[in-house]
Amino acid sequence: MRARTTIKDVAEAAGVGVATVSRVLSGGSASPQTRERVLAAAAQLDYRPSALGRNLRRQRTGGIGLLVPDITDPFYARVADGVLACARAAGEPVIMGATGDDPESESEVIGMLLEQGVDRVVAVPSGATEPWAPAVRAGLTVVFAARHAVGFDDIPAVMADERSGIRTAVEYLVGLGHRRIAHLGGHGQGQRTAAFRDTLTALGLPVDEELIVFGRPARDSAYAAASGLFQNRPDLTAVIAGSNLLGEAAVLAAHELDLRVPRDVSLIMFDDVPWAELCAPPLTVIAPPARDIGYRAAELVLRTPPGRGRGGRSRPVKMPTELIVRGSCGPGRQRGATRRS
Amino acid sequence: MRARTTIKDVAEAAGVGVATVSRVLSGGSASPQTRERVLAAAAQLDYRPSALGRNLRRQRTGGIGLLVPDITDPFYARVADGVLACARAAGEPVIMGATGDDPESESEVIGMLLEQGVDRVVAVPSGATEPWAPAVRAGLTVVFAARHAVGFDDIPAVMADERSGIRTAVEYLVGLGHRRIAHLGGHGQGQRTAAFRDTLTALGLPVDEELIVFGRPARDSAYAAASGLFQNRPDLTAVIAGSNLLGEAAVLAAHELDLRVPRDVSLIMFDDVPWAELCAPPLTVIAPPARDIGYRAAELVLRTPPGRGRGGRSRPVKMPTELIVRGSCGPGRQRGATRRS
DNA sequence: CGCCCTCATGGAAACGATTCCATCATGTTT
DNA sequence: AAACATGATGGAATCGTTTCCATGAGGGCG
Missing domain, CATH: 1.10.260.40 (lambda repressor-like DNA-binding domains)
Known part of the structure; x- marks a missing residue:
């Protein structure tokens, strides 16, 4: 050597x-x-x-940091893939970290990026405010992807148009005759839950708070949420799952409880994944353009000059979602009266 | 700022x-x-x-490079997750790149890592020899994960024990009475195909070369391979799919051709993924410890002193796989005689 | 009491690139 | 023909850290 x-x-x-x-x-x-x-x-x-010498002199690394909750989740994997593609096209290295949606862990990773001299970050934030304070203070250019953190209106974000996606899904279900629709919400999905409530209200339907439940982003918690929902409210006729993890849990729980999809219960999942087509029946989904979200976020962070980012509050970029109708939704009927577990 | x-x-x-x-x-x-x-x-x-100053002085970045074919594939995502976890524990940043299994792209990414001064890399190699020549020449410490590249016997590797996994699966199928078993092979899976052949021979069964087919790592190619296999050889009774992509394709193709699993055809997939449990029927799989492979590879690359790596040929570390029996395998029977598509 | 060994400490060089600035040569204008 | 503008070029400073080496102080032992 x-x-x-x-x-x-x-x-x-x-x-x-x-x-x-x-x-x-x-x-x-x-x-x-x-x-x-x-x-x-x-x-x-x-x-x-040597990038080392150059960056030391130039006082900027040029690389871009990428923070996702869990690279193992197909949704974040696709976001990451988009970021990777854009960074590659620009010739920039990507330093990656998994936060596990834990603010403390998020802080650690941010600290590491700062230490590395990275000055641009694309992140799916855990939602906590504290981890990002040191970052913006240090002049980091941050772009949020797929989620937004409260209190950081001045940080640009690229997200799925959740309101519109959820609205379409709810309207679709209501159009099929469903009245008691549940929403399985995940971490950092306040937007979706709000959109869910709003759409029901706009359609003149009551909002049943008991039908809005949450799961932490872990398989057991998601399963518990789904299973609990089905058991507590046998009268529901449709479920919108807020993530592929929750969708998976819903399919599993329904199967476990001998509920037939879509005869007994209709199911829509937010996020399209390859296995949605493999399910029996294939899952109807709201497909967010995960890869594009990552790509756009990376573009944005690369275009933003360093030091900018504070200043005028920037409206999040919304990427259109698509309702992909497959086979998991049927006509809404009265049930629960006939069924007792 | x-x-x-x-x-x-x-x-x-x-x-x-x-x-x-x-x-x-x-x-x-x-x-x-x-x-x-x-x-x-x-x-x-x-x-x-500042890591920049330190690294410049120390002449080593300390970071670890991570190369995978496609972060969107759940298998590689789990490998990456393992690497991330280990690197985090060691406080090292991870610079990541996707190669798409394309040697040229792989070369580019390696060049970028070299430029960044990264001196340790965990990679799932595309299989081509050329991209790695500059890397070892530059004194990069490389550890291969999940695959091996021919001609680099001196580069350590951490892999699933594919021979043993495939053997177990074949023995299981043969034990169920199957005789005409097909193997859907993927990219860089010479080991598995070889193990498949060997096991059949060891069991005294003929090796039907027509039942060993390959697909490129893309959805359409995988589907074409699976569908072609089913149509050309209606007499086969079981299929071992070499990756989750090929498994997905097999499920889809079987469904498309109205083959019932496991009544008409039994199916085993190499790689366990969450949706394997969601399938109807749930898929029997050979589960490789993907995350552990990544973790071990990262440990290895962090432990190897820089500049080492050339020298004694190192035997690949083999991680045990597990046959998880679910519902996609039934008794082997004569078919094909009764069925004509 | 003196010498030497040990230890804490700070100055300065080094890492590899970029970039400011001075220098020099050439070509142009009056 | 002289003065000036232009452009190519190289020396040296600089970025932030680590590490070698020299210095000085203090303590133990002969």
């Missing part, structure tokens, strides 16, 4: 000064023959400028 | 030299009262040492 070839080696090989090499390589002015000599020397020595 | 607080600020605030601050902060020797003063000053100024 030899020592790395540095700009000095190239300069020597080309018979010029280091300043000239730097200029040539970063597109500055130089005479054609000098440029050629430098380029030849660099190629021959297989020279790669 | 103020200028970053540097070690110099801390030194001034504590009334000592920068060298002393550095020593205190990195655990060197110092008198108790000095140590205290420095620590107090650092805390009060909220000082974070």
